Amino acid sequence: MAQAMPKVDVVLVGFGWTGAILAQQLCDAGLSVLALERAAARSTPVNWATTFDQDELRYMWRHHLFQNVKYSTLTFRNNIHQSALPMRHLGSFLPGTGVGGAGIHWNGQIWRWLESDFKLKSHNEARYGKQATAGLTLQDMPVSYQELEPYYDMFDKTCGTSGQAGNLSGAKQTGGNPFEAPRSAPYPTPPLPMTYGPKLFEQAAASMGLHPFPHPAGNLSQEYTNPLGMQLGKCTFCGFCEKFGCGNYSKASPQTTLIPYILTKPNFELRTESEVLKVERTPDGRHATGVTYIDSAGIEHFQPADIVALTAYQLHNVHLMLVSGIGQPYDPATGQGHVGKNYCYQTMGSVDVFFDDKLLNPFIGAGALASVIDDYNGDNFDHSGLGFIGGAYIAGMVTGARPIEMVRVPDGVPKWGLEWKHAAKKYFLRAMGLSVHGSSYPQAGNYLDLDPTYKDQFGRPMLRMTFDFPPNDLKMSQYCTDRAAEIARNMGASSVHAKPRKGPYDITHYQTTHNVGGTMMGESPADSVVNKYSQSWNVANLFVTGAGLYPQNPGYNPTGTLAALAYLTADAIKTKYVKAAGQPLVAA
Amino acid sequence: MLALSAAVSGAAAAEALSGHDGLLGGPSETLTNTLPWRDGLADAPEAASAGNWRYLNGAEVGFLTAAVDRLIPADPTGPSASEAGVVVFLDRQLAGDYGNGAHFYLQGPWQKGDTTQGYQSRFTPAQFYRHAISAIGQAVGKSDNGKVFKDLSADRQDALLKQMETGDLKLDGPITSKAFFTMFLQNVLEGYFSDPIYGGNKGGAAWAMIGFPGAHYDYSEWVTAYNQRIPVPMVGLRGRLAWSRS
Ligand SMILES: Cc1cc2nc3c(=O)[nH]c(=O)nc-3n(C[C@H](O)[C@H](O)[C@H](O)COP(=O)(O)OP(=O)(O)OC[C@H]3O[C@@H](n4cnc5c(N)ncnc54)[C@H](O)[C@@H]3O)c2cc1C
Ligand code: SF4
Numbered sequence: 001m002a003q004a005m006p007k008v009d010v011v012l013v014g015f016g017w018t019g020a021i022l023a024q025q026l027c028d029a030g031l032s033v034l035a036l037e038r039a040a041a042r043s044t045p046v047n048w049a050t051t052f053d054q055d056e057l058r059y060m061w062r063h064h065l066f067q068n069v070k071y072s073t074l075t076f077r078n079n080i081h082q083s084a085l086p087m088r089h090l091g092s093f094l095p096g097t098g099v100g101g102a103g104i105h106w107n108g109q110i111w112r113w114l115e116s117d118f119k120l121k122s123h124n125e126a127r128y129g130k131q132a133t134a135g136l137t138l139q140d141m142p143v144s145y146q147e148l149e150p151y152y153d154m155f156d157k158t159c160g161t162s163g164q165a166g167n168l169s170g171a172k173q174t175g176g177n178p179f180e181a182p183r184s185a186p187y188p189t190p191p192l193p194m195t196y197g198p199k200l201f202e203q204a205a206a207s208m209g210l211h212p213f214p215h216p217a218g219n220l221s222q223e224y225t226n227p228l229g230m231q232l233g234k235c236t237f238c239g240f241c242e243k244f245g246c247g248n249y250s251k252a253s254p255q256t257t258l259i260p261y262i263l264t265k266p267n268f269e270l271r272t273e274s275e276v277l278k279v280e281r282t283p284d285g286r287h288a289t290g291v292t293y294i295d296s297a298g299i300e301h302f303q304p305a306d307i308v309a310l311t312a313y314q315l316h317n318v319h320l321m322l323v324s325g326i327g328q329p330y331d332p333a334t335g336q337g338h339v340g341k342n343y344c345y346q347t348m349g350s351v352d353v354f355f356d357d358k359l360l361n362p363f364i365g366a367g368a369l370a371s372v373i374d375d376y377n378g379d380n381f382d383h384s385g386l387g388f389i390g391g392a393y394i395a396g397m398v399t400g401a402r403p404i405e406m407v408r409v410p411d412g413v414p415k416w417g418l419e420w421k422h423a424a425k426k427y428f429l430r431a432m433g434l435s436v437h438g439s440s441y442p443q444a445g446n447y448l449d450l451d452p453t454y455k456d457q458f459g460r461p462m463l464r465m466t467f468d469f470p471p472n473d474l475k476m477s478q479y480c481t482d483r484a485a486e487i488a489r490n491m492g493a494s495s496v497h498a499k500p501r502k503g504p505y506d507i508t509h510y511q512t513t514h515n516v517g518g519t520m521m522g523e524s525p526a527d528s529v530v531n532k533y534s535q536s537w538n539v540a541n542l543f544v545t546g547a548g549l550y551p552q553n554p555g556y557n558p559t560g561t562l563a564a565l566a567y568l569t570a571d572a573i574k575t576k577y578v579k580a581a582g583q584p585l586v587a588a
Numbered sequence: 589m590l591a592l593s594a595a596v597s598g599a600a601a602a603e604a605l606s607g608h609d610g611l612l613g614g615p616s617e618t619l620t621n622t623l624p625w626r627d628g629l630a631d632a633p634e635a636a637s638a639g640n641w642r643y644l645n646g647a648e649v650g651f652l653t654a655a656v657d658r659l660i661p662a663d664p665t666g667p668s669a670s671e672a673g674v675v676v677f678l679d680r681q682l683a684g685d686y687g688n689g690a691h692f693y694l695q696g697p698w699q700k701g702d703t704t705q706g707y708q709s710r711f712t713p714a715q716f717y718r719h720a721i722s723a724i725g726q727a728v729g730k731s732d733n734g735k736v737f738k739d740l741s742a743d744r745q746d747a748l749l750k751q752m753e754t755g756d757l758k759l760d761g762p763i764t765s766k767a768f769f770t771m772f773l774q775n776v777l778e779g780y781f782s783d784p785i786y787g788g789n790k791g792g793a794a795w796a797m798i799g800f801p802g803a804h805y806d807y808s809e810w811v812t813a814y815n816q817r818i819p820v821p822m823v824g825l826r827g828r829l830a831w832s833r834s
Binding site for chain 2: 070
């Protein structure tokens with residue numbers, strides 16, 4: 001029998017980016033908040049100090065900060081005709097674990113969606129006709145860019161994002177992204193300076209009439225104090241950023257922007273090594289009474305709360321919904337049900353660029369150091385006759401050059417032997433990659449459900465992922481990677497190797513940790529799992545955050561938008577829900 | 589000092605912090621109205637030990653030394669893999685957490701699976717190497733008149749490695765030569781290019797070959813120094829590599 005704990009107003013399941021955002025907002029509104037985090041507390045000086053952080057083997061390849069699949073994994077197959085098998089080693093995506101979540105080892109690439117990304121289905125059908133979306137289960141979001149803008153701005157101010165605005169309240173700004181939706185304020189800090197590789201990209205793209213701008217970065221170009229009084233330092237371009245913690249307090253993370261503030265609040269508690277197993281409900285199933293969690297001693301506890309918020313990573317939120325029996329699981333055979341539906345990813349292409357006569361020194365880098373163009377993203381270009389919708393941003397990006405991962409050799413050079421060795425020596429300082437960061441749109445056979453065979457360490461069915469790239473997205477990747485290769489050739493490269501994304505989806509090679517969908521938001525229970533405030537249609541005191549809310553994934557990194565949605569949720573709880581506790585905020 | 593609702597201190601607190609990589613086992617703790625600052629508990633890396641082989645037997649050392657030096661051969665541009673210490677690296681990795689499968693899910697049921705589904709063996713990496721190397725030894729014995737891999741010509745060794753890379757070398761038992769080669773090449777690159785603290789990349793020689801200056805944390809003054817050599821001395825996690833004796 002689970003031990004009952006003292007009741008709180010709000011229990012948060014997971015303490016990464018969205019858990020920290022809700023904690024700060026709801027504590028400041030006077031609610032008592034408890035965050036349950038499945039793994040340990042972590043902090044900059046203890047866990048990723050500059051004296052030992054620059055360790056590619058331990059952090060990247062031995063997964064020191066990532067979820068350990070020995071204890072928590074999922075099963076995977078490409079399509080419903082295969083047997084799903086456990087992901088026995090991490091590869092394609094690297095979920096976080098422990099306080100700060102994946103916000104510790106993210107890159108800090110901070111994006112907003114285009115206005116049309118919020119109305120993806122209706123926008124594309126209006127412009128290209130209904131056949132343009134055939135075979136894709138796209139959906140519009142129930143919120144607009146305009147509604148979300150103040151919350152995007154809050155996240156930028158929390159992080160101190162470095163960048164150059166392209167559109168300030170409708171006025172175009174030189175040097176920024178001309179395609180972006182209007183922002184109410186400039187970026188809090190100026191853009192990062194460019195190293196040589198991104199500079200060459202910028203010059204080539206501009207010479208072709210494209211519109212390069214500095215990638216918005218949570219790696220700060222200068223010292224910054226955020227509205228909560230948290231101080232961040234200036235990025236030193238250490239190049240151990242993506243997949244590593246920042247030893248320098250220069251990367252925006254829950255630890256640098258929110259957690260020290262939250263931890264001094266008397267109405268906040270953080271309980272570590274406490275993994276939530278299930279959301280508990282009243283007998284009629286309409287109301288969450290709290291959660292059951294297990295601590296590292298193996299003792300189960302019942303934590304009562306008036307509000308339950310699933311702030312675990314997208315995969316874990318979907319899993320918790322399914323094992324708790326909340327909402328109807330999606331069935332691809334009938335198309336019925338929404339939990340697990342519209343699982344999407346990110347369709348990543350790339351171009352390797354080699355120079356015989358230029359030293360790029362790519363070890364000087366930062367997680368979001370890039371010059372980027374948005375000309376081929378979303379619906380920023382005419383898709384008539386192209387046979388696909390969606391797009392990608394193309395970035396001349398140098399996150400660093402960790403040599404196990406990033407020794408690049410030209411096309412045709414073998415992967416080992418003397419010829420490889422000579423190419424590795426010749427090109428390590430003279431090569432870079434262009435990232436083709438593409439959209440991922442849903443199709444009926446891509447989804448998440450419970451595995452019929454494999455059980456996790458607590459005896460629950462594992463999450464099962466069924467996913468392959470839709471033909472639409474492969475065409476998109478080919479087209480956008482071809483455009484990137486044109487830019488590469490204009491950079492004065494001696495050789496160029498274009499690598500559009502090809503199917504089938506392979507879970508072994510790192511692509512991105514941008515898993516989305518499965519708890520999507522929508523207009524009504526007939527099309528979604530939660531409403532625009534991320535409130536469950538079935539259980540009114542249950543809220544769900546994260547990229548699971550997306551019905552599809554635009555060609556941007558997810559965190560800017562999921563953070564903005566978390567601020568919107570917090571606002572709805574503070575201003576609407578507390579006055580109507582237990583009530584749906586949107587009529588079903 | 590930290591205010592914890594459960595009394596957690598000293599060794600127990602250290603253990604809690606070592607739970608960072610999701611190894612449950614540290615005590616659960618409740619933090620309120622406090623900052624989680626602790627003294628003297630830096631999560632520093634553990635260096636490879638010196639001395640004799642920890643995991644590999646003599647035949648395995650023989651095979652691996654020959655094979656890694658075909659993957660990264662000796663020549664004037666830089667050390668061969670074994671000269672850089674890659675076999676020592678592999679031994680220490682296989683003897684430690686990696687070899688024991690500390691970050692692998694190894695429960696059944698087991699099925700062969702598709703390549704897109706990745707590693708599907710029931711073996712830990714250490715067991716996987718042991719079985720694969722023994723099966724390769726048998727296959728080579730049959731194809732090459734009872735000879736062992738290390739005694740074959742370089743050309744013949746290359747031909748066999750190419751067959752492993754494509755999976756054409758058929759092995760008895762559950763491990764395919766392709767699955768082994770994939771893991772092996774990855775581990776060899778890890779040994780060659782990781783920090784010297786782990787036993788490979790001796791003296792930073794592999795980094796020196798490609799021009800990687802190592803474990804620096806601040807390149808601020810070189811950000812816009814375009815198209816020129818960056819004159820910083822190479823450093824590893826134990827400091828200036830020119831100073832260290834290993
Ligand atoms: C290498 C890498 C690079 C990335 N780069 C970028 C980038 O540049 N830009 C971008 O936009 N995004 C990036 N991302 C993605 C980004 O990290 C995530 O979008 C973001 O962290 C999601 O926030 P979250 O709150 O949903 O989840 P997280 O921040 O992951 O937090 C979830 C927390 O919940 C905990 N948890 C899970 N299950 C349970 C349970 N049952 N009980 C208790 N606790 C639980 C986890 O341990 C974790 O701490 C990157 C990710 C990775 C791994
Ligand atoms: S590149 Fe900058 S922000 Fe990233 S880890 Fe290094 S110092 Fe921190």
